[in-house]
Amino acid sequence: MIEINKSKTKTSCYHCGDFCDENEILIAEKSFCCNGCKNVFVLLTDNNLTSYYTIEKTPGKSLKQNIGNKFAYLDDPNIQTKIIDYIDAKIARLQFKIPNIHCSSCIYLLENLYKINEGVVAVRVNFLKKNASIVYDINKISLRQLVELLANIGYEPSFNMSDIDSVKPLNPNRKLLFQIGVAGFCFGNIMLVSFPEYFGLDNTTKHYLSPAFGYINLALSIPTFLYSGQDYLIGAFKGLRKKLITIDVPLALGLVVLFIRNFYEILSHTGLGYCDTLAGLIFFLLIGKWFQQKTYDSLSFERDYKSYFPISVVTINNDKTTTIAIDKLKIGDRILIRNNEIIPTDSILLKGKANIDFSFVSGEKEPIAKELGEIIFAGGKQTSGNIELEVKKLTEQSYLTQLWNNDIFAKENNSKVETFQTKVSKYFTFALLAIALSAAVFWAVYDTSKIIHAFTSVLIIACPCALALSSPFALGNAMRNLGRNKFYLKSASVVENIANMNTIVFDKTGTITQSNDSKISFVGDALSEFEKELIFSVTQNSIHPLSKQIAHFLNMNSAIILNDFKEITGKGIQANVAGNNILVGSASFLNIKEEENSLLNTRIYIKINQENKGCFVINHTYRAGLKHVISNLSNKFSLHLLSGDNELEKTYLQTIFPSKSELLFKQNPSDKLLYINTLQGNKNKVMMVGDGLNDAGALKAANVGISLSEDTASFSPSSDVIMDAANFEYLPYYLQYCKNTMKVIYVSFVLSLMYNLIGLSYAVSGTLSPVIAAILMPISSVTVIGFTSISTYLLARKMK
Amino acid sequence: MFILIGCSFILAIGFLVAFIWMVKSGQIDDDYTPSVRILFDDGTLPEKKDL
Numbered sequence: 001m002i003e004i005n006k007s008k009t010k011t012s013c014y015h016c017g018d019f020c021d022e023n024e025i026l027i028a029e030k031s032f033c034c035n036g037c038k039n040v041f042v043l044l045t046d047n048n049l050t051s052y053y054t055i056e057k058t059p060g061k062s063l064k065q066n067i068g069n070k071f072a073y074l075d076d077p078n079i080q081t082k083i084i085d086y087i088d089a090k091i092a093r094l095q096f097k098i099p100n101i102h103c104s105s106c107i108y109l110l111e112n113l114y115k116i117n118e119g120v121v122a123v124r125v126n127f128l129k130k131n132a133s134i135v136y137d138i139n140k141i142s143l144r145q146l147v148e149l150l151a152n153i154g155y156e157p158s159f160n161m162s163d164i165d166s167v168k169p170l171n172p173n174r175k176l177l178f179q180i181g182v183a184g185f186c187f188g189n190i191m192l193v194s195f196p197e198y199f200g201l202d203n204t205t206k207h208y209l210s211p212a213f214g215y216i217n218l219a220l221s222i223p224t225f226l227y228s229g230q231d232y233l234i235g236a237f238k239g240l241r242k243k244l245i246t247i248d249v250p251l252a253l254g255l256v257v258l259f260i261r262n263f264y265e266i267l268s269h270t271g272l273g274y275c276d277t278l279a280g281l282i283f284f285l286l287i288g289k290w291f292q293q294k295t296y297d298s299l300s301f302e303r304d305y306k307s308y309f310p311i312s313v314v315t316i317n318n319d320k321t322t323t324i325a326i327d328k329l330k331i332g333d334r335i336l337i338r339n340n341e342i343i344p345t346d347s348i349l350l351k352g353k354a355n356i357d358f359s360f361v362s363g364e365k366e367p368i369a370k371e372l373g374e375i376i377f378a379g380g381k382q383t384s385g386n387i388e389l390e391v392k393k394l395t396e397q398s399y400l401t402q403l404w405n406n407d408i409f410a411k412e413n414n415s416k417v418e419t420f421q422t423k424v425s426k427y428f429t430f431a432l433l434a435i436a437l438s439a440a441v442f443w444a445v446y447d448t449s450k451i452i453h454a455f456t457s458v459l460i461i462a463c464p465c466a467l468a469l470s471s472p473f474a475l476g477n478a479m480r481n482l483g484r485n486k487f488y489l490k491s492a493s494v495v496e497n498i499a500n501m502n503t504i505v506f507d508k509t510g511t512i513t514q515s516n517d518s519k520i521s522f523v524g525d526a527l528s529e530f531e532k533e534l535i536f537s538v539t540q541n542s543i544h545p546l547s548k549q550i551a552h553f554l555n556m557n558s559a560i561i562l563n564d565f566k567e568i569t570g571k572g573i574q575a576n577v578a579g580n581n582i583l584v585g586s587a588s589f590l591n592i593k594e595e596e597n598s599l600l601n602t603r604i605y606i607k608i609n610q611e612n613k614g615c616f617v618i619n620h621t622y623r624a625g626l627k628h629v630i631s632n633l634s635n636k637f638s639l640h641l642l643s644g645d646n647e648l649e650k651t652y653l654q655t656i657f658p659s660k661s662e663l664l665f666k667q668n669p670s671d672k673l674l675y676i677n678t679l680q681g682n683k684n685k686v687m688m689v690g691d692g693l694n695d696a697g698a699l700k701a702a703n704v705g706i707s708l709s710e711d712t713a714s715f716s717p718s719s720d721v722i723m724d725a726a727n728f729e730y731l732p733y734y735l736q737y738c739k740n741t742m743k744v745i746y747v748s749f750v751l752s753l754m755y756n757l758i759g760l761s762y763a764v765s766g767t768l769s770p771v772i773a774a775i776l777m778p779i780s781s782v783t784v785i786g787f788t789s790i791s792t793y794l795l796a797r798k799m800k
Numbered sequence: 801m802f803i804l805i806g807c808s809f810i811l812a813i814g815f816l817v818a819f820i821w822m823v824k825s826g827q828i829d830d831d832y833t834p835s836v837r838i839l840f841d842d843g844t845l846p847e848k849k850d851l
Contacts, residue, residue, distance in 0.1 A: 051840070104836040111837065127833040177823045185816040189809065212802070 013037050016154075017058030040153050047115045052105050059105030060154050071151070073312035073323035074144040083143065083159070091121060092143070093135045096157035098150070101130045110155060117141055117149055132157075159311045173293060180286045183228035186220040187279035193217055194276045198771050214266040217275035225259045229282045231289075247425040247468050250432055254463025255281065257456050274460060277773045281465050284781045292472035292479075292492045308379070308693060309395065313337075313344050316388065326395055333391045337382045345378045345391055346398040352387030356380035359509055359692065366548060379693060419496055420745060421471045425464070432462050439764040450766035457768040461759035465777060466752030466784040470745055471496075474788040478741040481796035486724035487734050494720045497704045498738040500685050504633060505676060505698070507690035508643035508653075511708050513621045514725070520553040524606075524614015531608060532556060538575045538582050542567055546604060547584070550616050572604075583607040587615075625729025627656055632732040634658040638684070642667045642675060644694050673697035689731075693717055733799050744791045748784050755780035 011020050014030040015037035025032045028045070032038040037060060044052055052059060073079055086093040100106065107125045110132050114120045119141025125132045132155075136146055147157055193213045236252035239245065258278040265271035312323050314336040321336060326344050329335070334350065337343060343356065354370040358380045367383050370376055376389065378398035436458040443450040475492035482489060489495065506512055527535070537559040539547040564576035572585010583590050583606070590605045592612060606613040633639060639661040641653065647665045657663060664675070672690075676698045679686045688695065688702035691709065696717035699705030705719035708728065723731070759776050762768040822828065 055840075104839070107833060107836050108840050111840075125833055126830045127836065128830060174823055177828065178820060181816060181819045181823070185812060185819075189812055192808070193805075209801075216805075 012058065013060075014053065015041055015058065015060035017060075036152075036154075043116060043153065044109070049109060049112055049115060052109045055108055056103045056105040059103050059109075071144050071147050072314075073325070074147055075142070076312075076323065076325070078328075079312065079325055080143055087138065090137060090139065091135055092138050093133065094143075095131050095133045096147075096150070097129075097131050098155050098157050099130060100155050101125060101127060101132070106155070109153065113149075116153075117146075120146070120149075173290070176286065176290055176293065179228040179231075180283070180290060183224050183279060183283040183286055186224040186228075187276070187283045190217050190220050190276045190279050193220075194272070194770075194774070197272055198774070211266075211269060214269075214273060217273060218262060218266050221259065221262055221275040221278050224279045224282050225255065228286060229255055232282075232285065244422070245426045245429050247421050247464065247471075250425060250429045250462070250464050251285070251468055253429070253432075254459055254465075257459040258463075261456050261460070272770045274770050274773050277460065277770070277777050280774070280777055280781075281463060284465060284778070285468055288469040288472035288476075288785075292476040308342070309344050310342060329391055329395065331391055331394065335389050335391060337387050337389060339382060339385055341382055343376050343378050343380045343382065343389070345395040346393040347376055347378075347389035347391045349374055349376055350388045350390050353384050354382060354387050355384040357383050419471075419493060420742065421467075424467070424749065428464060428467070432459065435462070435760065435764065439766075442764070443766060447766070453768075454764055454766040457763035457766070458760060461763045461768060461773060461776065462756050463777075464752070464756070466755055466780040467749060469781055470748035470752060470784045470788055473785050474741055474745045474748065474792055477789055477792035478738065478796075481792065481799075482734055482737065484796075485730065485734065485799070486727050487730075488722045490720045494704060495738045495741055497720070498687065498735060499742040501687040501704060501735075502637060503640065503679055503684040503686045504637045505640040505642055505679070505686060505688045505702070507672075507688075507692070507695045507698075508641060508649075509645050510691035511689055511695075512623055512626055512641075512728075514623055514710075520549060521617050522614060523603075523617055524612075527613065531613065533558070533560060534577050534580055534582055534608060535584065535606060537562060537577050538565070538573055538584055541565055541575075542573055546602065546618060547573065549618055550584075550604060553616070581609050622656075623725070623728045629729055629731055630656050630658070633735075634661070636735075637687075640664070640675075640679070642672050642698070644668065669694045669697050673701050676701045690717070690719075691725075730799075737795060737799050740795045741792055744788055744795070747791075748788050751787060752780060752784050755783070 011024065011031040012018065013020055013033035015032055018033045020031050020033045025035065025038045027038055027041070030041070032041065040060060041053075044050055074083075084092050084094045098110075101110070107127060110125050111123050113123045113134075117140075119137045119139075121135040121137055123132050123134050134146070141149075150157055193216050197210065197213060232248050232251050232255060235246065235248035239248055255278065258274050258281075262273035262275050262278065265273045309326060312325050313329065314321050314323050315329075316334045316336055329345060335344070335347065349370050349372050351372070354374075354376060355367040356370060356376055357367040358377075368380075375392065378395065436455050439458055440451050440455040443454050472492065475495045478495045479489045479492045482495075532554050533556050536551055536554040536556040539551040539554070540559050541562060542548070560577050562575050562577055563579075564574075566574045568574070568585070568589070571589040572583065575582045575584075584604060587593065587603065587605055590607050590612075592605050592607075602618045603615045604618065605615040630639065634657075639657060641657060641661065641663045643663075643665045644667055645665060650663060650665065653663055664671075667675070672695060676686055676688060680701075680703070686702045687704040687706065688698045689706045689708065690699050691707055695705075695707070699707055699717055699719045704721065706721040706723055707717055707719035708723050708725045710725045723734075755776065759768070759773075762772055
């Protein structure tokens with residue numbers, strides 16, 4: 001067999017880096033893969049913006065798709081007011097979410113947009129959030145023109161229902177930063193004022209400086225306690241009302257005791273008070289909190305169906321087309337859906353050839369053909385030309401969106417596991433109170449003057465600062481390290497949830513298989529157009545998935561009518577097309593010696609009029625390293641597979657999955673949800689790995705939902721983790737890393753307990769002084785922070 | 801002595817105010833883009849003048 005030499009000098013597009021095929025365009029000695037890319041280059045060259053290509057190589061995105069009048073709906077004033085933040089007679093300001101922002105060249109180009117169109121006044125990009133805030137002159141450029149300009153240079157803003165409905169929240173980190181600022185300010189100044197006392201003042205200065213310093217300290221500790229420390233006090237209060245003892249309770253107890261004792265000691269001139277300990281404690285705690293609160297701005301973990309649907313649809317009224325917002329659709333409206341558009345709501349097919357791809361909704365990967373008059377459910381994607389539909393239900397009531405009415409979506413944080421920290425703090429608080437009381441009882445017998453001192457000292461010194469810091473730092477570090485490996489957690493506490501799992505449920509389509517269909521190649525002499533048409537006509541008539549893939553790959557416009565067609569199950573197809581005898585099928589069926597046999601791909605051979613033409617190589621679309629992932633995970637977890645697809649691949653999957661795992665097929669979204677609930681009912685901690693809307697319920701119901709995404713900027717259903725699909729093979733390592741992180745927390749917990757014991761020995765003996773507290777508290781905190789940071793870092797290096 | 805303490809406090813409060821101001825003006829909202837932005841040329845390419 002003759003293999004085409006694949007390394008034939010292919011040039012890559014100067015703009016987007018894709019390989020240029022026969023449509024290659026040459027301009028200024030640079031090659032472009034398509035007209036779109038060339039146009040961008042010309043536009044940028046004309047406007048002196050060629051630095052775009054020098055900052056990063058091939059920074060563009062391929063522009064093979066045509067825009068058409070896709071953005072016509074932006075001329076609608078109702079939609080405009082939803083998008084525009086501010087408008088006056090001259091200018092308008094708005095924010096676009098632009099998923100394509102991916103490199104520094106993007107920032108350069110977008111911020112220099114004013115050079116291309118003088119209507120643009122200013123653009124400012126926020127790279128991490130992938131958004132651009134734009135000010136433009138409404139007299140020179142319309143919203144639609146602006147969006148089309150962006151789309152033409154490859155930066156199409158994304159609009160969807162949820163973006164428009166939602167109110168943009170302010171950065172919640174700000175309050176925390178203010179609190180840290182205030183605590184840091186007070187902490188620093190209290191330390192400054194306390195030092196002279198610790199080092200000893202001579203008798204003359206002591207007389208008037210000591211009380212003054214005391215009052216200054218006291219004054220500084222009030223804002224620290226009331227403003228910076230308020231979250232701990234409120235948290236503890238709320239917890240107690242729900243009869244929950246969280247880590248906030250012993251912390252708040254320590255803080256309150258510290259605060260009262262400071263007042264007493266300083267106002268009664270009996271001591272120095274522990275103002276520095278109080279401020280330091282709050283300062284360190286807040287730093288820990290800040291560290292844990294890392295969020296991924298560019299990712300959204302709370303998406304529902306609204307972000308999947310477009311915001312507008314074309315309606316047809318007396319042969320006139322208008323674009324309206326989806327929430328304005330009424331039952332009975334006639335809508336036009338173009339190729340590759342999503343059906344916004346349940347409707348009836350009136351005109352056109354409907355071939356709907358429901359893979360994202362149901363997991364079924366073959367497009368489904370629909371007859372005129374049939375109902376088409378919302379969420380499918382039309383794949384064969386324009387169709388006209390009549391709306392039967394409003395979007396919020398459609399079949400797909402009803403899944404969101406399940407109770408699962410109403411509850412928050414359902415069935416999450418009790419964290420290690422809360423478990424410990426319960427025992428910790430009781431032990432703490434017991435020790436404090438016994439110390440008080442002991443001194444009541446021996447030396448009544450020390451009762452209060454010993455009792456409060458215990459509560460102060462045992463304040464679990466180091467304990468409260470170990471979790472945030474270890475989890476926060478773990479989250480960052482995983483994020484560097486494109487495994488994005490919703491919050492740091494997910495690390496702990498992952499470490500507790502014992503069952504993993506996989507979705508099939510899109511999760512363990514890849515969703516793109518570009519895995520077909522033809523090996524042999526290049527086929528003529530006529531031969532392609534012949535093969536297309538034959539394969540198009542078969543319902544076998546492999547034939548469908550070949551037909552899709554060839555994608556011809558016309559098919560020739562077959563004279564004779566015979567499909568032999570498991571072997572191939574024999575057909576007669578316009579006098580040509582055609583055989584399509586396995587090597588044995590065609591009597592050809594197969595050269596290599598691999599489990600990774602299937603070869604479909606072609607014979608036309610008894611002449612061997614070559615074969616189509618269809619690579620199995622299973623993700624790289626699937627076998628390795630499954631065998632690695634099967635030691636530690638019980639594995640399950642839920643597929644919306646049919647059972648065709650069951651036999652192959654059985655060879656990969658261990659024999660005891662359940663493989664279920666033809667599961668609809670609510671089946672999956674119920675299955676997860678059943679598993680949880682049997683006291684399993686379930687992790688769900690899925691990708692599409694069909695998994696949305698299961699992902700939400702599972703203790704941990706991981707959604708796999710080919711492109712983390714695009715839609716992914718609401719989940720706890722968003723994972724880059726390209727790194728799927730490393731999943732076992734990520735899970736192991738989470739478990740190891742928990743071990744780090746256990747060790748650091750022991751470490752902080754040891755510090756507590758040292759402190760307690762002073763406290764119960766009634767000899768605790770402010771100096772010891774002031775030394776012990778920061779030292780224990782720093783040790784714990786240092787230990788957790790270094791060990792999580794080392795573990796992360798091991799992971800790679 | 802007390803004047804010095806007072807001075808140090810005023811200074812420290814100044815820093816605190818500066819910090820709060822900084823957070824409010826959104827300087828910490830985006831800690832990546834400016835690092836790239838500073839590397840760009842002004843864009844106004846120097847026009848070649850015939851001397």
